[in-house]
Amino acid sequence: xxxxxxxxxxxxxxxxxxxxxxxxxxxxxxxxxxxxxxxxxxxxxxxxxxxxxxxxxxxxxxxxxxxxxxxxxxxxxxxxxxxxxxxxxxxxxxxxxxxxxxxxxxxxxxxxxxxxxxxxxxxxxxxxxxxxxxxxxxxxxxxxxxxxxxxxxxxxxxxxxxxxxxxxxxxxxxxxxxxx
Numbered sequence: 685x686x687x688x689x690x691x692x693x694x695x696x697x698x699x700x701x702x703x704x705x706x707x708x709x710x711x712x713x714x715x716x717x718x719x720x721x722x723x724x725x726x727x728x729x730x731x732x733x734x735x736x737x738x739x740x741x742x743x744x745x746x747x748x749x750x751x752x753x754x755x756x757x758x759x760x761x762x763x764x765x766x767x768x769x770x771x772x773x774x775x776x777x778x779x780x781x782x783x784x785x786x787x788x789x790x791x792x793x794x795x796x797x798x799x800x801x802x803x804x805x806x807x808x809x810x811x812x813x814x815x816x817x818x819x820x821x822x823x824x825x826x827x828x829x830x831x832x833x834x835x836x837x838x839x840x841x842x843x844x845x846x847x848x849x850x851x852x853x854x855x856x857x858x859x860x861x862x863x864x
Contacts, residue, residue, distance in 0.1 A: 775859065779811075779827070779834075786823035789814040791852070805861045808837075813853045817841065820853050833860040 697705070776793065783790060791812040799806045813820070820841060827834055836857045843851035 775861065782826045783813070783823055786826055787815070787819050788823045796856075800863075804863055807859045807861060809857050809859060811853075811855045811857070813855065814847065814850055815853060816850050820851075824855075834858075835860075 694702070694705070779793070780790065791814055793809065793811045796808040796810050798808075813823075815823070820839075824836065824839075827836075834857055836855060838854075838856040840854040841851050843849070
């Protein structure tokens with residue numbers, strides 16, 4: 685059937701039949717999208733709303749459980765301080781202990797120079813470490829918290845395919861020691 689024959693058949697219908705065809709076409713164009721598009725979306729929306737409500741209830745329950753838990757303070761009883769000049773080995777042991785706590789692997793730890801000042805000694809050290817970036821952060825944070833006279837002057841961190849995901853950090857620092 686071509687378009688012209690459809691037009692001729694439509695012209696041949698009575699007025700009542702034309703209204704019936706028009707209402708049928710209108711109903712089909714409204715009802716079919718409602719049945720196949722809108723109705724499934726509404727059902728899906730309701731299920732998603734119920735799931736969201738359940739998740740909110742679960743999150744609230746978890747928040748109240750976490751709030752009821754006792755808070756435990758993590759503290760180290762041992763206070764590490766920099767030793768006097770005559771205990772240079774103790775100072776290096778304190779730094780090494782902090783590195784072990786942060787899971788840092790030393791490649792080298794070497795003094796670069798010692799300057800004697802009025803009442804104290806300034807020692808420059810160079811540390812080469814193999815570690816991940818988070819471990820570097822933990823190590824430096826622990827050193828900062830425990831060693832008040834340990835100042836970092838330069839940090840370089842690099843990684844490559846041979847050591848990935850770890851990297852090599854080169855840390856230069858100045859340590860202040862008490863004179864005897």
